[in-house]
Amino acid sequence: MTTESAVTMGESVAVKPRTTGTNPGVTLEPAAAGFDERRLGRLAAYLDECVARGLNRGSIVLVARRGELVHVSSHGTRDAEGRLPVEPDTIWRLYSMTKPVTSVAALMLWEEGVLSLSDPVERFLPSFARMRVARPGADGATVPAVEPVRIRHLLTHTAGLTVTGLADNAVNDAYRAAGIAALGEPEPYTLDELCERLASLPLLFEPGSAWNYSHATDVLGRIIEIASGMRLDEFMAKRIFEPLAMTDTGYRLPADDRPAALYRLNPRTGRPELMPDPGVAAGDLPTLVAGGHGLLSTARDYQRFVQLLARGGELDGERLLAPRTVDLMAANHLPGDSTMSAFSHPPARTTGIHAGRGFGLGVAPLLDPRSVDSLSSAGEYGWGGAAGTNFWVDPEEDLTVLFMTQVMPPPDDTWLALRRLVYQALVS
Incomplete structure (x- = not known):
């Protein structure tokens, strides 16, 4: 498919992006946006090298400043046979990059007064x-929670929930025994059924007392359903994807050749190996329509969501959030301006992409770039997915970067290198 058309569910929608220079999709010459084009070329060369070294089979990166694309480059192939190139309309599994979308959906309902961040989850569930x-220290023993789980706890991953297989403790064992799948395993239950299972299990810690990556955004998705009276995928389609013209985003895998093949790095060889897609058949809606994972999208589509955040909640005349709400979303909500690693339970020493970051309402802001030897600006925020997708928004520089690939586990080294390569090219 060319950059002049997009296809969704069999419907063709005309799209004619402005382009400039020789880089298809670029709408502003790098020099006009403050980039050294020669230095920016190092970014494309690095991603070509990632493919050549076998770190992934294909990727695409989009760099924008002041809302204009200054760099778009595709690398490698999208199909298992290695014949079809990565293109702007290649379909990628977002995994946890679904979470910021769900968080925006919840904040839209918060702005409308349908729910409050301080609402106990029990109001809806x-x-x-x-x-x-x-x-702690008592195998299987529990005590009543003092603080109720609140919606703000879900948005900040401070609810006390966890994820199967995330750690070795009694709570994670209980998740496994309750049939809650780990990453990549089949999920033969609905969102309502998942939430009921989670409610029957002990919390890892008192709500609000620590940070732990979890199924919290899935519970938030169920609350969106109850509060709005719409299924989560329907709410996202009507209230987010349609207004933003995200025509290729949803929970159904298209029945065409655009989806990128999914790979897992072999821990012994360090090379990507094709892995079976844990999703359902093309065109079918999965049994679990989750708030924390499951969306599929193109770089072109998700770039519009990223620009919604960068532009303060409005894009092309469609306002989904107020600028102050986006600022609130991107602020650190961990007590004492703590980082995720310092506030985590169990304690964690974070050295990768999450080092030096707090956590907001669905995204992770960078607190002190110098403390982690980063060229990013303080307040740069974003999130990534289990198959390597990642984005960030830098309000200080009015800069956004979106990266798509399909390899597990997510490549921390690549994500960190992307930031270095983008910022070393930003000269004014």
């Missing part, structure tokens, strides 16, 4: 009314 907390 009564089964969360009498949660219990695992007692």
Whole structure:
């Protein structure tokens, strides 16, 4: 497919982006946006090298400043046979890059007064009314939770929930025993059923007392359904994707040749190996329509979501959030301006992409770039996905970067290199 058309569910929608120079998709020459074009070429060369070294099979990166694309480059192939190149309309599994979208959906309802960040989850899900907390050092012993799980806890991953296989403790064992799948495993239950299982299990810690990556955004997705009266995928389609013209984003895998093949790095060889897609058949809606993962999108589509955040909640005349709400979303909400690693439970020493970052309402802001030897600006925020997708927004420089690839586990080294390569090319 060329950059002049987009296809979704069999419908063709005309799209004629402005282009300039020799780089298709670029709408502003790098020099006019403050970039040294020669230095920016190092970014494309690095991603070509990633393919050549076998770190991934294909990728695409989009760099924008002041809302204008200054660099777009595709690398490698999207199909398992290695014949079809990566293109702007290649379909990528977002995994946890679904979470910022769900967070925006919840904040839209918050702005409308449908819910409050301080609302106890039990207001919408009564089964969360009498949660219990695992007692440290006591295998299987629990005590009643003092603080209710609140919506702000879901948005900040401070609810006390966890993810199967994330750590070795009694709570994670209980998740496994309850049939809650780990990453990449089949999920033969609905969002409502998942939330009921989560409510029956002990919390890892008292709500609000620590940070832990979890199923919190899935519970948030169920609250969106109850509060809006719409299924989560329908709410996203009507309230986010249609207004933003994100025509290729949703939970259904298209039945064409655009989806990128999914790979897992072999821990012994360090080379990507094709892995079976854990999703459902093309065109079908998965049983679990989750708030924390499951969306599929193109770089072209998700770039519009990223620009919505960068432009303060409005894009091309469609306002989904107020600028102050986006600022609130991107601020650090961990107590004492703490980082994720310092506030985590169990304690974690973070040295990768999350080092030096706090956590906001669905995204992770960088607090002190110098403390982690980063060229990014303080306040740069974003998130990534389990198959290597990643984005960030830098309000200080009015800069955004979106990267798509499909390899597990997510490549921390690549994500960090992308930031260095983008910022070393930004000269004014």
